[in-house]
Amino acid sequence: MRNLPTTETESGPNAVDLTRRSLLKVGLFGSLLLGAAGTTATLSGCAARVESAAAGYKFLRDADLLLMRALIPAVLGPMLPPPGAESEALNAQLMRNIDLGCYRLGHPAQKVVAQLFDLLNLRLTRWPLTGISAWDEATPAQMQAFLERWRTSSFSVLNAGYRALVKLVSVSFYGTHAGWAAANYPGPPPGPFQVFNS
Amino acid sequence: MAIDDIYTQGIAGGWKVTDASTLKQDQTYEADVAIIGSGAGGGTTAEILSAAGLKVLILEEGPLQTAANFKDMDDARAYGELYQEGAGRATSDGAVSILQGRSVGGTTTVNWTSSFRTPPLTLKYWADTFALKGGSEEEMAPWFAQMEERLGVAPWAVPPNANNGALKRGAEALGWAAHVIPRNVRGCWNLGYCGLGCPTNAKQSMLVTTIPGALKNGAQLLHHVSVRKLAFTNGKVSGLSAEALGPGCIQPSGVKITVRARHYVLAGGAINNPALLLRSNAPDPHQRIGKRTCIHPVNLSLGIMPDKVEGYYGAPQSIYCDEHQWKHGAAGPVGYKIETAPMQPLLSSAIFGRYGDELKTGMGLLPYTQSMLSLLRDGFDEQSPGGEVQIDGTGAPVLHYDFSDYLWDGFRRAYLSMAEMQFAAGARQVMPLHVDSKIYASWAEAKDAIATLPYRKQRVPVFTAHLMGGCAMGEDEKLTVVDSDARFRHADNLSIIDGSIFPTSIGANPQLSIYGFACKNATKLAGQLKA
Numbered sequence: 001m002r003n004l005p006t007t008e009t010e011s012g013p014n015a016v017d018l019t020r021r022s023l024l025k026v027g028l029f030g031s032l033l034l035g036a037a038g039t040t041a042t043l044s045g046c047a048a049r050v051e052s053a054a055a056g057y058k059f060l061r062d063a064d065l066l067l068m069r070a071l072i073p074a075v076l077g078p079m080l081p082p083p084g085a086e087s088e089a090l091n092a093q094l095m096r097n098i099d100l101g102c103y104r105l106g107h108p109a110q111k112v113v114a115q116l117f118d119l120l121n122l123r124l125t126r127w128p129l130t131g132i133s134a135w136d137e138a139t140p141a142q143m144q145a146f147l148e149r150w151r152t153s154s155f156s157v158l159n160a161g162y163r164a165l166v167k168l169v170s171v172s173f174y175g176t177h178a179g180w181a182a183a184n185y186p187g188p189p190p191g192p193f194q195v196f197n198s
Numbered sequence: 199m200a201i202d203d204i205y206t207q208g209i210a211g212g213w214k215v216t217d218a219s220t221l222k223q224d225q226t227y228e229a230d231v232a233i234i235g236s237g238a239g240g241g242t243t244a245e246i247l248s249a250a251g252l253k254v255l256i257l258e259e260g261p262l263q264t265a266a267n268f269k270d271m272d273d274a275r276a277y278g279e280l281y282q283e284g285a286g287r288a289t290s291d292g293a294v295s296i297l298q299g300r301s302v303g304g305t306t307t308v309n310w311t312s313s314f315r316t317p318p319l320t321l322k323y324w325a326d327t328f329a330l331k332g333g334s335e336e337e338m339a340p341w342f343a344q345m346e347e348r349l350g351v352a353p354w355a356v357p358p359n360a361n362n363g364a365l366k367r368g369a370e371a372l373g374w375a376a377h378v379i380p381r382n383v384r385g386c387w388n389l390g391y392c393g394l395g396c397p398t399n400a401k402q403s404m405l406v407t408t409i410p411g412a413l414k415n416g417a418q419l420l421h422h423v424s425v426r427k428l429a430f431t432n433g434k435v436s437g438l439s440a441e442a443l444g445p446g447c448i449q450p451s452g453v454k455i456t457v458r459a460r461h462y463v464l465a466g467g468a469i470n471n472p473a474l475l476l477r478s479n480a481p482d483p484h485q486r487i488g489k490r491t492c493i494h495p496v497n498l499s500l501g502i503m504p505d506k507v508e509g510y511y512g513a514p515q516s517i518y519c520d521e522h523q524w525k526h527g528a529a530g531p532v533g534y535k536i537e538t539a540p541m542q543p544l545l546s547s548a549i550f551g552r553y554g555d556e557l558k559t560g561m562g563l564l565p566y567t568q569s570m571l572s573l574l575r576d577g578f579d580e581q582s583p584g585g586e587v588q589i590d591g592t593g594a595p596v597l598h599y600d601f602s603d604y605l606w607d608g609f610r611r612a613y614l615s616m617a618e619m620q621f622a623a624g625a626r627q628v629m630p631l632h633v634d635s636k637i638y639a640s641w642a643e644a645k646d647a648i649a650t651l652p653y654r655k656q657r658v659p660v661f662t663a664h665l666m667g668g669c670a671m672g673e674d675e676k677l678t679v680v681d682s683d684a685r686f687r688h689a690d691n692l693s694i695i696d697g698s699i700f701p702t703s704i705g706a707n708p709q710l711s712i713y714g715f716a717c718k719n720a721t722k723l724a725g726q727l728k729a
Contacts, residue, residue: 074553074554075553075554075557076553076557076558077554078554078555078558079557079558097274100278100284101278101284101286102286103284103448104278104283104284104286104448105283105284105286105287106282106283106287106594106595107590107592107594108290108590108594108595108596109283109286109287109288111590112292144553144554147553147554151633156291156654156655156656156657159633159656159657160291160292160293160656163292163551163633163656163659164292166551166552166553166557167548167551169553170547170548170550170553170557171277171544171547171548173547174273174543174544174546174547174561175272175273175274175277175543175544176274179543179544179547180543182558182561182562183543183546183547183561183562183564184562184563184564184565185510185542185543185564185565188270188271188272188389188391189389189511192387192389192397192398193269193271196200196201196265196269196271196397196398197269197270
């Protein structure tokens with residue numbers, strides 16, 4: 001166990017209450033993940049997914065990009081190159097992969113992912129659920145505390161969110177050459193690869 | 199040396215293959231038989247019906263991709279383009295990840311080649327419980343033999359890779375029976391990239407066997423086309439409406455496609471067939487469509503070996519262990535088949551489910567990691583009725599699947615068996631893949647931990663690559679959607695020929711079961727349509 005959530009962000013009945021209330025208030029992410037997919041539930045008005053995708057993206061919105069910028073180092077931190085051009089290029093590639101991954105999902109799954117992102121981007125729900133007030137100000141330790149809290153939560157909806165976020169980021173990475181290197185995977189067998197591609 | 203992709207030459211020689219994304223105007227097609235889906239069921243049916251002289255039209259939602267695409271052996275490309283929902287398909291609550299193919303050849307283009315006849319106990323259970331006729335071991339044997347011959351199915355004659363070798367070693371050390379897996383390959387290079395599309399055409403998928411066979415017989419293949427609805431009129435299907443998809447195979451292009459045929463065959467798999475029938479308001483007096491969807495729920499265990507395993511190289515599945523599969527016959531506590539999983543990094547990270555240092559350390563050990571998976575045999579007990587396919591407001595399929603204590607007990611026992619085998623095979627450490635598991639250094643430690651891990655949704659990561667049921671077959675009309683010949687009960691000219699007609703899971707990788715029943719049912723259908 002590492003990066004246990006600080007008392008500030010989680011412990012005590014208040015935090016649990018807040019979490020419960022937030023979930024009830026927003027409801028939809030839970031209700032959908034718990035098996036009512038196909039209902040017409042949406043976040044009422046305030047955070048409906050009305051904006052179009054961010055420039056250059058098919059699914060992710062500007063707010064989602066901020067979330068991903070914080071999430072990628074939380075999931076992959078020890079494997080990312082130090083800040084610089086290489087790191088920026090990799091980050092851009094991972095964001096595109098995550099975007100494409102979401103875009104390829106069918107309508108029911110897209111709706112759930114969109115609601116997960118809405119929940120994380122709406123200030124009203126983000127803080128009680130994650131302990132983070134703004135993605136672009138979150139430290140890696142805070143991000144890992146958030147992931148650990150969702151992983152160990154007794155709400156299976158939050159467990160599902162944890163699994164979805166970690167999977168989105170890790171598969172975006174391990175399909176790249178940087179990811180292959182991190183896995184000590186040498187790539188396809190060079191002999192046959194040359195034969196097929198010469 | 200470029201590998202012949204088969205289709206370039208075939209199309210130049212006159213094969214009728216149309217990429218619907220290139221169509222500019224609405225189209226109407228006519229055929230004797232329209233087949234929706236080009237996987238194990240659709241491909242087999244297309245070849246048999248076209249050989250009988252029938253005019254066959256194959257409609258495939260996915261793209262036509264061939265050895266020319268597969269030569270990069272790139273997991274990101276393959277999972278994104280050859281699988282349903284870019285390999286991101288899941289059950290409605292996200293608890294089960296679903297790997298299901300979506301390109302010409304369907305899942306056969308990306309499966310791991312394991313080819314088992316339907317186990318006799320499964321066939322007997324179907325006869326006893328669903329009144330299936332003509333599906334006994336003796337009656338099915340010639341159909342399996344015919345397809346084994348057609349697809350080069352034979353026990354893998356090459357020594358197993360280290361991943362499968364460990365399974366064999368572990369089983370033997372414990373006195374459990376392990377056997378060689380029959381594979382549908384000819385001239386296999388033993389590369390290990392079956393799941394990404396075979397770059398050498400060695401895998402005898404529908405893409406390189408029955409679909410080319412059907413095209414040679416004059417069949418037409420239309421890909422990038424999503425079938426939206428069947429029209430039911432006076433006890434018949436009177437037509438089919440579809441949408442062409444754009445080049446990316448995701449969004450409709452705007453071109454509408456109408457098909458009129460004498461007979462229609464659904465072969466879109468256990469999720470898409472029920473969804474199409476539900477979208478079409480198909481007659482269903484006993485509410486059976488989409489029920490009893492079985493998935494062979496899978497859990498996994500990783501073993502860290504002292505020597506390199508390189509589970510990403512070599513035939514992905516060549517050894518299996520059925521020690522825990524049929525202990526109580528078809529009934530009793532759920533049985534499971536133990537096999538291995540190929541370990542290319544993208545798929546490995548998807549099953550690993552960790553972040554930060556834990557992810558880095560675990561994935562960094564990939565070359566030393568041995569993987570085992572257990573396929574639970576669902577659908578054989580009251581406490582395992584399978585899941586249910588429904589549609590959402592847009593008509594898209596949603597699979598609900600729940601787990602009872604009967605199945606959780608199966609996962610627990612499967613973790614135990616896999617960990618015990620991995621230690622017996624020489625693993626230094628074992629990590630049952632569970633959200634709360636750690637890496638355990640001894641069998642005793644692993645055993646204790648597995649006993650106390652929580653068994654519920656989102657804590658046991660569950661996977662499936664085998665979708666079965668939803669349109670069950672048999673003579674008991676209150677329990678089934680099609681009869682024993684795969685004819686839809688409530689329309690004269692509709693058959694369902696693929697894995698969706700299985701009334702339970704198979705208890706083994708299902709492709710040869712699909713081929714065998716498709717061969718039987720399509721042969722009978724050809725006779726009826728020619729009469």
